Amino acid sequence: MALKLQLLAAAVVAVAASCRPGLADPAVGALPGLPVAGLAIGFYNESCPGVEDLVLAEMRAIVEKDRTLGPALLRFMFHDCLVRGCDASIMLESRSNKGEQDSDASYGLRGYDEIEQIKAKVEAACPLTVSCADIIILAARDAVYLSNGPRYAVETGRRDGTVSAKFDADNDLPPPFSNIVDLKTYFSVKGLGWKDLVVLSGSHTIGSAQCSTFASSRLYNFSGKGVQDPSLDKAYAACLREACEPGLEDDATAVALDPTSPYEFDLSYYRRVRGDKGLLLSDQALMDDRWTRGYVERMAAAASPDEFFADYAAAMTNMGRLEVLTGDSGEIRETCAAYVD
Numbered sequence: 001m002a003l004k005l006q007l008l009a010a011a012v013v014a015v016a017a018s019c020r021p022g023l024a025d026p027a028v029g030a031l032p033g034l035p036v037a038g039l040a041i042g043f044y045n046e047s048c049p050g051v052e053d054l055v056l057a058e059m060r061a062i063v064e065k066d067r068t069l070g071p072a073l074l075r076f077m078f079h080d081c082l083v084r085g086c087d088a089s090i091m092l093e094s095r096s097n098k099g100e101q102d103s104d105a106s107y108g109l110r111g112y113d114e115i116e117q118i119k120a121k122v123e124a125a126c127p128l129t130v131s132c133a134d135i136i137i138l139a140a141r142d143a144v145y146l147s148n149g150p151r152y153a154v155e156t157g158r159r160d161g162t163v164s165a166k167f168d169a170d171n172d173l174p175p176p177f178s179n180i181v182d183l184k185t186y187f188s189v190k191g192l193g194w195k196d197l198v199v200l201s202g203s204h205t206i207g208s209a210q211c212s213t214f215a216s217s218r219l220y221n222f223s224g225k226g227v228q229d230p231s232l233d234k235a236y237a238a239c240l241r242e243a244c245e246p247g248l249e250d251d252a253t254a255v256a257l258d259p260t261s262p263y264e265f266d267l268s269y270y271r272r273v274r275g276d277k278g279l280l281l282s283d284q285a286l287m288d289d290r291w292t293r294g295y296v297e298r299m300a301a302a303a304s305p306d307e308f309f310a311d312y313a314a315a316m317t318n319m320g321r322l323e324v325l326t327g328d329s330g331e332i333r334e335t336c337a338a339y340v341d
């Protein structure tokens with residue numbers, strides 16, 4: 001396992017190095033959303049006062065050991081929150097392979113062991129007090145911070161769900177080849193607007209995707225026509241073709257989503273998308289809508305990341321409020337993983 005992770009890290013770096021590159025908003029996209037009863041900044045101030053420091057210390061240790069886990073744990077929050085809400089249902093396991101983890105949409109998702117590791121530390125300090133759902137949110141926040149992104153205040157008070165279904169993940173997570181209409185629909189059914197979409201897509205300023213995720217749709221079989229995506233920058237495409245061989249369906253080679261600065265939470269993702277160098281179709285699709293394109297262009301030209309960072313904090317708060325269980329709903333488990341069948 002350790003060797004596999006080392007290889008992954010090496011592959012990301014190698015590909016990253018070889019790929020170095022050279023309006024007014026409508027109300028529907030406005031941030032932030034409405035507060036949710038039961039969630040509060042500092043919810044554990046009395047019941048577990050050190051929890052946020054504990055999570056940060058553990059995240060620091062995790063990322064120091066393997067920096068690819070920072071992005072992985074940021075992605076983890078997206079996969080938890082979009083499916084049945086932010087309730088740690090992604091941690092539940094199914095013996096019959098019918099849980100969220102078994103969905104194609106969870107392909108390549110990492111961080112299960114690390115969430116469990118953080119939970120164990122938190123349990124030792126404050127037994128049966130802090131939910132796994134909150135730990136996922138705190139870990140994502142710290143992943144951003146440890147990549148030199150903002151350290152925004154996080155609401156806590158979520159409780160854990162007990163249901164996990166593959167078909168929910170199949171239905172609720174947008175595939176990487178989604179177009180802009182599909183992306184906006186996936187987000188809007190969850191109550192997230194175009195601005196949440198374009199801001200949260202900025203998470204792809206760190207981390208990587210495996211060739212099997214994008215090579216077919218972008219390099220070798222765009223729209224099922226056996227050609228390269230015509231909207232992809234030609235020099236970048238040539239570079240990607242070197243990394244991802246044709247015809248390898250399970251190619252796990254990791255390619256940086258933002259090779260300019262794969263572990264730096266910055267604006268270069270938007271500069272790349274503006275320059276037709278977004279890695280996933282869903283990244284490039286942000287240029288196909290006047291509002292999301294306007295935002296990409298503004299961030300690509302911005303001298304400072306301040307506006308993006310403020311928007312990001314608001315959008316992560318919105319996503320962190322999705323379908324949460326609070327008060328007497330749900331449960332606080334001793335471990336995050338549990339079998340549902």
Ligand code: HEM
Nearest residue numbers: 071072074075078108175176200203207208209210213282
């Ligand atoms: C807008 C729709 C989105 C789509 C279609 C999408 C899709 C993907 C895919 C396919 C990967 C690569 C998986 C792999 O090959 O291993 C990925 C990676 C990633 N995604 Fe997204 N994503 C979206 C939104 C988000 C959001 C909202 C976040 C976080 C808030 C996020 C954070 C990440 C991160 C950090 C990575 C890198 C993971 C790693 O290095 O292990 N994504 N995403």
